[in-house]
Amino acid sequence: MSVLSEPHFHNEEAAFERLEAIVWPEGPVCPKCGNCEQTRITRVTGATARTGLRRCLECKKQFTVKVGTVFESSHVPLHKWWQAAHLLASSKKGISAHQLHRTLQVQYKTAWFMFHRLREAMRSGDFSPMGGEGKQVEVDETYIGRLKGTQVKPGGGAHKNTVVTLVERGGRARSFHVDTARMGNVMPIVRANIARESALMTDESGIYRRASQDFASHDVVTHSKEEYVRYEGEKTVHTNTVEGYYSIFKRGMKGVYQHCGEQHLHRYLAEFDFRYSNRIALGVDDNNRTVKAMAGIVGKRLKYRDSSDVGAE
Numbered sequence: 001m002s003v004l005s006e007p008h009f010h011n012e013e014a015a016f017e018r019l020e021a022i023v024w025p026e027g028p029v030c031p032k033c034g035n036c037e038q039t040r041i042t043r044v045t046g047a048t049a050r051t052g053l054r055r056c057l058e059c060k061k062q063f064t065v066k067v068g069t070v071f072e073s074s075h076v077p078l079h080k081w082w083q084a085a086h087l088l089a090s091s092k093k094g095i096s097a098h099q100l101h102r103t104l105q106v107q108y109k110t111a112w113f114m115f116h117r118l119r120e121a122m123r124s125g126d127f128s129p130m131g132g133e134g135k136q137v138e139v140d141e142t143y144i145g146r147l148k149g150t151q152v153k154p155g156g157g158a159h160k161n162t163v164v165t166l167v168e169r170g171g172r173a174r175s176f177h178v179d180t181a182r183m184g185n186v187m188p189i190v191r192a193n194i195a196r197e198s199a200l201m202t203d204e205s206g207i208y209r210r211a212s213q214d215f216a217s218h219d220v221v222t223h224s225k226e227e228y229v230r231y232e233g234e235k236t237v238h239t240n241t242v243e244g245y246y247s248i249f250k251r252g253m254k255g256v257y258q259h260c261g262e263q264h265l266h267r268y269l270a271e272f273d274f275r276y277s278n279r280i281a282l283g284v285d286d287n288n289r290t291v292k293a294m295a296g297i298v299g300k301r302l303k304y305r306d307s308s309d310v311g312a313e
């Protein structure tokens with residue numbers, strides 16, 4: 001694993017320095033009182049001092065860069081967090097908590113919580129509209145897993161979790177876990193997340209039958225008639241981009257995560273959206289992607305009721 005040879009993956013001080021450079025580009029900021037006067041923040045040193053410990057001379061509070069992030073209450077060394085983030089950010093179909101448990105030599109439960117905190121870090125805070133003038137956005141739905149207490153029935157998606165995904169061609173993906181695929185559930189998401197100037201592409205599902213009112217255009221590819229792509233002048237009508245996204249997502253959910261509890265599905269979606277929206281074709285390599293994930297730790301906390309939340313994967 002030569003990609004993990006850099007010091008911050010192994011050395012705790014280097015791990016703190018690297019994270020501090022991302023979270024505090026202008027130098028340390030006191031999380032208690034907001035003091036960022038560098039002469040009024042000192043490093044706490046000495047044999048018993050924790051790595052990265054600072055003291056604010058204004059409010060006397062001690063803190064590290066982990067305060068106010070998804071790492072705050074974690075006892076896992078920061079260099080292991082860097083390794084976990086790199087593994088999750090660079091594995092196209094995801095990576096199981098079991099694999100992380102073996103690689104980092106931490107307990108399975110710890111590994112599971114680590115990946116869920118990192119998924120939270122990967123969750124995008126970007127609510128800006130997708131698409132725009134001259135851009136195409138594809139929308140589709142898929143079904144995954146099985147709802148608790150329901151029977152497996154052949155065909156039909158009613159017993160499964162419904163996912164709606166919007167993908168801008170050549171751009172980002174945004175996915176949502178919804179109760180059922182109905183116009184009343186899906187169209188508000190579509191309208192809130194896609195710029196009106198966009199060209200919308202969907203299949204023939206009735207959910208989208210009134211969508212042409214909301215966007216510059218709405219084109220439909222008729223899968224039931226075995227139509228998968230249609231050329232109309234400059235326009236190429238298909239939903240192959242969003243279907244390509246689902247193919248990666250499903251291979252990951254079935255092969256790596258072996259499905260998941262519905263209460264966690266939105267976090268797996270955040271993970272797949274993150275990697276897709278920061279893929280190599282958009283100029284983001286594994287290292288940049290890891291750094292972006294680590295930048296997302298700020299201002300997010302994740303509380304679990306108890307370890308009964310832990311899933312098997």
Ligand SMILES: [Zn+2]
Binds near residue numbers: 032035056060
């Ligand atoms: Zn302070």
